[in-house]
Amino acid sequence: xxxxxxxxxxxxxxxxxxxxxxxxxxxxxxxxxxxxxxxxxxxxxxxxxxxxxxxxxxxxxxxxxxxxxxxxxxxxxxxxxxxxxxxxxxxxxxxxxxxxxxxxxxxxxxxxxxxxxxxxxxxxxxxxxxxxxxxxxxxxxxxxxxxxxxxxxxxxxxxxxxxxxx
Amino acid sequence: xxxxxxxxxxxxxxxxxxxxxxxxxxxxxxxxxxxxxxxxxxxxxxxxxxxxxxxxxxxxxxxxxxxxxxxxxxxxxxxxxxxxxxxxxxxxxxxxxxxxxxxxxxxxxxxxxxxxxxxxxxxxxxxxxxxxxxxxxxxxxxxxxxxxxxxxxxxxxxxxxxxxx
Numbered sequence: 001x002x003x004x005x006x007x008x009x010x011x012x013x014x015x016x017x018x019x020x021x022x023x024x025x026x027x028x029x030x031x032x033x034x035x036x037x038x039x040x041x042x043x044x045x046x047x048x049x050x051x052x053x054x055x056x057x058x059x060x061x062x063x064x065x066x067x068x069x070x071x072x073x074x075x076x077x078x079x080x081x082x083x084x085x086x087x088x089x090x091x092x093x094x095x096x097x098x099x100x101x102x103x104x105x106x107x108x109x110x111x112x113x114x115x116x117x118x119x120x121x122x123x124x125x126x127x128x129x130x131x132x133x134x135x136x137x138x139x140x141x142x143x144x145x146x147x148x149x150x151x152x153x154x155x156x157x158x159x160x161x162x163x164x165x166x
Numbered sequence: 167x168x169x170x171x172x173x174x175x176x177x178x179x180x181x182x183x184x185x186x187x188x189x190x191x192x193x194x195x196x197x198x199x200x201x202x203x204x205x206x207x208x209x210x211x212x213x214x215x216x217x218x219x220x221x222x223x224x225x226x227x228x229x230x231x232x233x234x235x236x237x238x239x240x241x242x243x244x245x246x247x248x249x250x251x252x253x254x255x256x257x258x259x260x261x262x263x264x265x266x267x268x269x270x271x272x273x274x275x276x277x278x279x280x281x282x283x284x285x286x287x288x289x290x291x292x293x294x295x296x297x298x299x300x301x302x303x304x305x306x307x308x309x310x311x312x313x314x315x316x317x318x319x320x321x322x323x324x325x326x327x328x329x330x331x
């Protein structure tokens with residue numbers, strides 16, 4: 001029974017991984033194209049000191065892009081899932097701080113602070129579900145249906161060929 | 167820590183570092199890139215909190231038994247001084263300032279369903295002040311639909327200042 005559930009989780013982790021990858025890539029595109037707008041969104045949260053706002057705005061979307069792509073292709077799957085879960089924890093914390101300050105603002109997740117609906121507890125629930133997805137992939141996806149699996153099989157084949165020739 | 171965990175953590179850091187390096191290089195190369203460190207704080211504009219409570223509108227002809235009602239005039243003081251509902255009190259609506267606390271407390275003490283706000287039609291000051299008073303805790307606040315012009319057009323009694331034009 002447990003084995004069956006594990007196999008099911010293994011199958012389930014693949015679409016979740018691809019979905020999370022797409023979400024992160026979709027989230028980073030606007031931030032990359034409009035760094036100033038994204039910096040303004042970060043500043044609106046009022047958490048980071050001014051000096052750290054721009055470095056965050058410059059680097060974070062690219063980390064999202066790299067992790068999103070590696071998740072979709074299943075390369076270093078667990079590491080990407082860990083990085084994405086870490087980012088989700090950071091986003092949820094920022095949202096909770098903003099909500100506790102009663103800030104009326106957009107989350108700046110997919111577009112600028114001026115666009116989109118105001119943040120609310122549903123935004124936190126949405127991000128928590130994505131965090132749960134990330135943790136699920138981290139726990140269950142062993143990368144067999146992705147580049148990790150392909151590379152593993154390639155190197156195993158190569159090693160066995162070498163062993164035979166020796 | 168097991169080697170698997172260390173390996174995953176290490177790879178996560180590598181991914182984050184790759185992202186950081188690409189981000190820095192891209193920002194440096196693009197013409198619309200932003201400064202790496204900004205010393206001046208950003209000018210942040212956060213919209214004012216919306217009033218969650220709305221007061222009830224009321225037509226002039228639906229007002230009955232006006233002797234129990236307290237009319238609050240939300241129009242600018244100059245308009246109030248020129249002409250007003252007799253016995254009304256002036257509390258000009260200011261979008262940037264809440265009504266004085268002591269005034270609100272006095273209005274709250276009047277009890278429910280006694281406050282009727284009358285404003286002008288230009289900025290809908292009656293509705294806005296009525297909503298503000300409701301938000302502040304006054305119960306059963308209403309505002310006159312169409313404001314002071316509707317009151318005048320209905321042929322209701324008004325008081326004019328003698329020094330006026």
